[in-house]
Amino acid sequence: MVPNSNHSHPLALITGASSGIGEAFARRLAARGFNLVLVARRRDRLDELRREFESSGDIAAEVLAVDLTQPAGICVVEDKIASAENLQLVINNAGFGSRGLFHTISIEKQELMHRLHVIATMRLSHAALRRMAIQRSGGIVNVSSVAGFLQGPSNVSYCATKAWMNSFTEGLYLELRRARLPIKVQALCPGFTHSEFHDTMGMDRSVVPKNWWMTSEDVVDASLRGLERGDLFVVPGWRYNSFVKLLRLLPRSLRHTLVRNAR
Numbered sequence: 001m002v003p004n005s006n007h008s009h010p011l012a013l014i015t016g017a018s019s020g021i022g023e024a025f026a027r028r029l030a031a032r033g034f035n036l037v038l039v040a041r042r043r044d045r046l047d048e049l050r051r052e053f054e055s056s057g058d059i060a061a062e063v064l065a066v067d068l069t070q071p072a073g074i075c076v077v078e079d080k081i082a083s084a085e086n087l088q089l090v091i092n093n094a095g096f097g098s099r100g101l102f103h104t105i106s107i108e109k110q111e112l113m114h115r116l117h118v119i120a121t122m123r124l125s126h127a128a129l130r131r132m133a134i135q136r137s138g139g140i141v142n143v144s145s146v147a148g149f150l151q152g153p154s155n156v157s158y159c160a161t162k163a164w165m166n167s168f169t170e171g172l173y174l175e176l177r178r179a180r181l182p183i184k185v186q187a188l189c190p191g192f193t194h195s196e197f198h199d200t201m202g203m204d205r206s207v208v209p210k211n212w213w214m215t216s217e218d219v220v221d222a223s224l225r226g227l228e229r230g231d232l233f234v235v236p237g238w239r240y241n242s243f244v245k246l247l248r249l250l251p252r253s254l255r256h257t258l259v260r261n262a263r
């Protein structure tokens with residue numbers, strides 16, 4: 001249902017809304033009548049999206065151009081969450097990948113990854129839940145990855161931070177159920193998805209077979225369906241879904257053999 005007054009629209013805050021999965025969340029949620037807070041570093045991209053939403057309907061969109069690896073950037077978003085009216089959804093989506101053996105790549109870059117995937121997700125979830133617990137409604141989607149279910153060479157910090165996201169979200173899920181709070185939490189775990197992610201990483205997409213690629217829109221649709229059902233883990237696409245189920249059944253030694261033999 002789409003509410004008819006701008007102020008009565010539910011509000012969604014999306015980090016990493018300037019491209020890929022975050023941008024697809026913004027479009028899908030705007031179409032469902034959400035007002036939006038769009039967070040990322042590239043203000044021009046966010047402003048363009050804001051203008052598009054505002055000109056095509058009665059959706060209000062606000063832009064927060066901040067760097068979420070920095071405490072000051074996180075603070076701006078925490079303050080927004082604390083004062084936002086009718087906040088119904090927070091999507092912790094901002095993220096990036098890197099390639100290379102752990103000891104050979106910049107430690108500073110890996111620290112930034114931990115700050116973005118772990119610290120920003122933790123702090124913004126905390127701010128959101130304080131508010132949602134009082135209003136007794138809302139939901140949080142933490143955009144993790146299939147990589148959160150495994151470890152692999154040249155991807156150590158990425159897999160570790162996404163495994164943290166999975167564990168953190170599962171902990172919240174259990175805690176909220178025990179506290180009988182009707183707030184939904186989801187770890188969204190996509191596989192290879194078309195976005196700017198692999199350009200930023202400098203990865204050649206052709207090494208992955210075509211039918212293992214998904215669109216950001218398909219990933220977001222799976223997440224929103226999962227949110228309606230209250231699913232804790234959402235792994236979009238039957239291939240990845242079966243892969244994760246298999247991974248979870250395999251003993252660690254076999255998982256290691258699988259990863260060692262994968263390209």
Ligand SMILES: NC(=O)c1ccc[n+]([C@@H]2O[C@H](COP(=O)([O-])OP(=O)(O)OC[C@H]3O[C@@H](n4cnc5c(N)ncnc54)[C@H](OP(=O)(O)O)[C@@H]3O)[C@@H](O)[C@H]2O)c1
Nearest residue numbers: 016018019020021040041042068094095192193195196197
């Ligand atoms: N694409 C895939 O294959 C894939 C697979 C599994 C999981 N994921 C996850 O999906 C999420 C979204 O990625 P995507 O695929 O949509 O990639 P993307 O197109 O590169 O989008 C990443 C978003 O994160 C934002 N971001 C990056 N660093 C930031 C920072 N320091 N502060 C604030 N915002 C920041 C970027 O905006 P600015 O540059 O404007 O700041 C951008 O909006 C990530 O968490 C990623 O790990 C992606």
